[in-house]
Amino acid sequence: MRHLFLLIALSICALLPAHADQAPTLADDPAVEARVQHLGEELRCLVCQNQNIADSHADLAMDLKKQVREQIAAGRTDREILDYMVERYGDFVLYRPPLKATTVLLWAGPFVLLLVVVLLLARRLRRRTVQAAAANTLSADEQQRARALLAGEEKQV
Amino acid sequence: MSRYLWPLGLFVVLAGFLFAGLFLNPREVPSPLIGRAVPAFSVAQLGAPDKTFSPADMKGKVWLMNVWASWCVSCRQEHPLLVELAKTGAVAMIGLHYKDERDAGLKWLADYGDPYLLSAHDRDGRIAIDFGVYGTPETFIIDRQGVIRHKHTGPLTPALLRDDILPRIRQLEAS
Secondary structure (H helix, E strand, C coil): CHHHHHHHHHHHHHHCCCHHHCCCCCCCCHHHHHHHHHHHHHEECCCCCCCECCCCCCHHHHHHHHHHHHHHHCCCCHHHHHHHHHHHHCHHHECCCCCCHHHHHHHHHHHHHHHHHHHHHHHHHHHHHHHHHHHHCCCHHHHHHHHHHHCCCHHHC | CHHHHHHHHHHHHHHHHHHHHCCCCCCCCCCCCCCCECCCCCEEECCCCCCEECHHHHCCCCEEEEEECCCCHHHHHHHHHHHHHHHHCCCEEEEEEECCCHHHHHHHHHHHCCCCCEEEEECCCHHHHHCCCCCCCEEEEECCCCEEEEEEECCCCHHHHHHHHHHHHHHHHHC
């Protein structure tokens, strides 16, 4: 019986929200925090490379969020803050890489591929139509027979 | 026949790219700081809190800046190599003690040896952000004019030191 009570008590504890686990947010102003969140989603966490710094709990991501918060407080624009990060960590820090000579293939690649595939498909379809047309052409004999069939003279053929 | 060779060719090319990708290091991110002046800072030294260190103090010398911390496991791994390097006197090394308590850092140096001329104490990691540090240990080579010439992320190995780092230093010292 005592075990049962313990079990119930523990279950209730587990269901209570664990406030202590939540990361503290340093900015009190929700508008500032929204901007931190927005910028954080644009920036890659270099420690855990497939996460942005808004989602990441890595030490570096925390520090970078702190930097973003401080720079917002100092009145910097979003553009300036992103430039600050790129100056230190390179374009790799951006989830949306800028259009440059080195990234043209990255941006244009999918469209070039689509164009190539559409051209190939068009060529193939055209060839098939020509082939089908050629297959449908009847010789002089066949045409005569067809005419005869259409005229309802099957019995004679 | 060619209608079967086509997809095969495509597959081989794709497989080739993916295979090559297995041997690339995704953690090796090119630093935009190469070729730029070392970020200016002035901060208390680890061993002498009343004294400060600034990169300007190293002007005229080729030097290494090594980012380390007592909590960093890979730093422990490369440390004996740095101690060896310091003994040869090949290059001046400055430590950047990164996001760590002073006591822990001093104890670590006492335990494992101190290869650095001095260590700058970057308690909150702010200086490291200016250097684009994202994975300790990191090693920067800085030339006489105070320009960052090379950066290595991750622990140094004897082969890397022999084939990459030391030749670069020699070249910078010769010029």
